[in-house]
Amino acid sequence: MTATLHTFETSAELAENLAKAVADALSAGIARDGSASIAVSGGSTPKAFFKALSNAPLDWTKVTVTLVDERFVEPDSDRSNEKLVRDNLLTGAASAAAFQPLYYPTATADESAATATKETAGIGRPFDVVVLGMGGDGHTASFFPGGSRLAEALDPQTPRGVMTMQADGAGEPRLTYTFTSLEDARLLVLHIEGDAKKTVLETAQGDGPETDMPIRAILRRTASPVAIFWAP
Numbered sequence: 675m676t677a678t679l680h681t682f683e684t685s686a687e688l689a690e691n692l693a694k695a696v697a698d699a700l701s702a703g704i705a706r707d708g709s710a711s712i713a714v715s716g717g718s719t720p721k722a723f724f725k726a727l728s729n730a731p732l733d734w735t736k737v738t739v740t741l742v743d744e745r746f747v748e749p750d751s752d753r754s755n756e757k758l759v760r761d762n763l764l765t766g767a768a769s770a771a772a773f774q775p776l777y778y779p780t781a782t783a784d785e786s787a788a789t790a791t792k793e794t795a796g797i798g799r800p801f802d803v804v805v806l807g808m809g810g811d812g813h814t815a816s817f818f819p820g821g822s823r824l825a826e827a828l829d830p831q832t833p834r835g836v837m838t839m840q841a842d843g844a845g846e847p848r849l850t851y852t853f854t855s856l857e858d859a860r861l862l863v864l865h866i867e868g869d870a871k872k873t874v875l876e877t878a879q880g881d882g883p884e885t886d887m888p889i890r891a892i893l894r895r896t897a898s899p900v901a902i903f904w905a906p
């Protein structure tokens with residue numbers, strides 16, 4: 675599918691505009707279906723966007739927030755995406771939203787993934803909004819180059835749901851939605867900032883295998899068009 679690049683002068687301007695686009699998509703979902711769903715990414719980039727979105731005037735009681743991917747760590751860990759979202763997005767008006775975790779306090783990451791798949795079966799078919807990030811190695815969600823289950827995660831035949839992933843660049847075991855869970859979001863966003871990531875994006879837009887830069891699966895073959903939000 676096609677990707678459109680939206681460029682902003684500053685990170686703050688990007689955060690405001692992305693929050694507005696996401697709030698509009700959530701409002702449209704509520705108007706159409708009576709409820710709306712959004713899956714967001716972790717990392718350092720989304721904080722300002724989360725803060726801007728948390729003040730958006732919409733009926734947050736009808737919104738379910740979940741994560742594109744998560745680390746298999748307890749929710750009070752500084753590495754937890756759940757903690758990032760609770761601290762920065764589920765505040766103010768957005769504190770009325772429901773939150774659907776991917777991490778459960780199970781013995782193994784696989785058990786968490788199975789529970790998360792079951793618990794999320796009622797949302798995101800498709801998601802109203804998915805906001806992806808991208809790492810300097812060309813990963814997105816927990817689709818890491820060299821990831822233990824990368825082929826399965828990206829396979830168009832793999833059903834919707836949450837699966838585990840391990841990779842050298844990932845630290846802890848990860849929990850991630852599969853490609854098929856994310857690719858048809860009504861609003862599918864790739865949020866990246868900085869010149870270094872722009873260069874990575876340009877490399878990914880060139881020829882080469884998806885396994886080298888898994889973001890290519892998003893840039894090349896999603897069912898929905900991708901809106902790329904970038905600021906220096």
Ligand SMILES: O=C(O)[C@H](O)[C@@H](O)[C@H](O)[C@H](O)COP(=O)(O)O
Pocket residue numbers: 715716717718719720743744755806807808809810813814815816
């Ligand atoms: O870390 C995560 O939770 C996500 O798996 C990851 O895909 C993230 O979006 C990128 O690594 C970008 O991270 P930064 O915003 O920190 O560069």
